[in-house]
Amino acid sequence: MRIYDFKGFPNPTRVRLALAEKGLHGDVEFVHIDVPAGEHRKPEFLAINPSSAVPVLELDDGTILSESAAITEYLDHLTGEPTLTGLNAKERGVIHMLQRKVEEGFLDAVANYFHFATPGLGPDIEAYENACYGERRRDTALRTMAWMDMKLADSDFFAGDRLTVVDLTAFAGFAFAGFAGIETPPEFANIAAWKERMNARPSMAVLS
Amino acid sequence: MRIYDFKGFPNPTRVRLALAEKGLHGDVEFVHIDVPAGEHRKPEFLAINPSSAVPVLELDDGTILSESAAITEYLDHLTGEPTLTGLNAKERGVIHMLQRKVEEGFLDAVANYFHFATPGLGPDIEAYENACYGERRRDTALRTMAWMDMKLADSDFFAGDRLTVVDLTAFAGFAFAGFAGIETPPEFANIAAWKERMNARPSMAVLS
Numbered sequence: 580m581r582i583y584d585f586k587g588f589p590n591p592t593r594v595r596l597a598l599a600e601k602g603l604h605g606d607v608e609f610v611h612i613d614v615p616a617g618e619h620r621k622p623e624f625l626a627i628n629p630s631s632a633v634p635v636l637e638l639d640d641g642t643i644l645s646e647s648a649a650i651t652e653y654l655d656h657l658t659g660e661p662t663l664t665g666l667n668a669k670e671r672g673v674i675h676m677l678q679r680k681v682e683e684g685f686l687d688a689v690a691n692y693f694h695f696a697t698p699g700l701g702p703d704i705e706a707y708e709n710a711c712y713g714e715r716r717r718d719t720a721l722r723t724m725a726w727m728d729m730k731l732a733d734s735d736f737f738a739g740d741r742l743t744v745v746d747l748t749a750f751a752g753f754a755f756a757g758f759a760g761i762e763t764p765p766e767f768a769n770i771a772a773w774k775e776r777m778n779a780r781p782s783m784a785v786l787s
Numbered sequence: 788m789r790i791y792d793f794k795g796f797p798n799p800t801r802v803r804l805a806l807a808e809k810g811l812h813g814d815v816e817f818v819h820i821d822v823p824a825g826e827h828r829k830p831e832f833l834a835i836n837p838s839s840a841v842p843v844l845e846l847d848d849g850t851i852l853s854e855s856a857a858i859t860e861y862l863d864h865l866t867g868e869p870t871l872t873g874l875n876a877k878e879r880g881v882i883h884m885l886q887r888k889v890e891e892g893f894l895d896a897v898a899n900y901f902h903f904a905t906p907g908l909g910p911d912i913e914a915y916e917n918a919c920y921g922e923r924r925r926d927t928a929l930r931t932m933a934w935m936d937m938k939l940a941d942s943d944f945f946a947g948d949r950l951t952v953v954d955l956t957a958f959a960g961f962a963f964a965g966f967a968g969i970e971t972p973p974e975f976a977n978i979a980a981w982k983e984r985m986n987a988r989p990s991m992a993v994l995s
Contacts, residue, residue: 644880646887653880672852672861679854712920
């Protein structure tokens with residue numbers, strides 16, 4: 580397997596953590612795509628992923644998988660039990676629901692704020708600005724954070740007492756939010772405790 | 788099982804078709820939520836789904852599932868083989884990728900255009916306008932349509948020769964696009980043939 584990505588960026592972080600949690604990180608060859616330099620918009624990369632986003636997973640038979648949640652879905656069914664996306668219909672439904680809410684209402688909302696309402700990756704990369712929509716999405720991210728803090732009142736992780744894909748999406752979202760200048764309000768004590776649990780996981784070694 | 792929705796709206800359409808394709812439509816009690824009258828924002832419904840969206844699936848044990856793709860994930864694993872979301876890791880990865888691309892780049896893009904750049908559901912419901920972003924998202928929807936037409940050049944359905952959740956998301960997207968005034972360009976012959984195949988399916992009876 581080969582992954583095209585940019586280490587440290589939000590969506591690559593989600594997939595690298597999924598690989599580590601599944602014990603698959605050593606089976607992958609990483610190909611660095613220099614996104615801040617615009618390499619993701621050059622013909623060579625567009626031939627791999629026309630939507631220009633990283634990460635992309637290329638299977639040994641040449642199949643291309645993009646979209647982080649889809650890559651995680653693949654990896655989770657590759658070996659052993661699907662530990663990240665649920666074992667039965669109800670678990671799968673709940674985990675997919677929470678993953679989508681955290682993705683749309685938090686991680687993607689932070690991304691919209693960063694790209695549309697701040698200088699983002701600089702004028703060569705950010706061809707579109709829309710401060711009004713970007714600020715609106717920052718509000719959404721903060722509202723979602725409040726809901727996330729509430730979700731963590733009853734369990735160690737977002738979908739119960741074990742880690743799932745929801746936690747990986749959330750972790751990447753908080754890293755991106757910090758980078759984009761959206762601080763986590765200090766009153767969200769459940770989120771603070773969850774961050775400590777996440778940072779203590781052995782899988783975090785693959786990010787450093 | 789109970790579903791809170793508004794018959795004919797895009798996301799309810801996705802889930803009603805999934806129910807019909809899985810042979811589960813008769814097992815569900817439907818509860819009408821009058822979205823154009825703002826019923827989805829009243830306290831009674833917000834207690835069911837704080838994000839105010841339809842459809843919502845309520846299981847017999849009281850579990851609430853929102854997000855159409857997550858509801859379909861649940862339904863697909865409820866009985867028999869998962870026919871809509873793939874049978875193995877690779878199928879699951881490809882189907883989740885395509886479903887997400889059609890959702891984000893087409894169905895959600897049409898929704899953003901409709902709600903932000905047209906009168907949408909009227910001034911009582913549409914509290915936020917952003918014509919610039921809405922028009923940008925219409926462009927995205929049209930670009931995604933071109934890619935979808937290309938995808939259908941080699942197979943009867945988006946993820947191969949059998950119907951999957953990707954086709955249900957796309958079908959709801961085309962219905963919404965037509966309603967919002969985004970016509971399918973006539974040169975997209977593969978899409979036109981696919982629409983005929985979709986309209987001929989027995990599952991369509993649940994929409995009338």
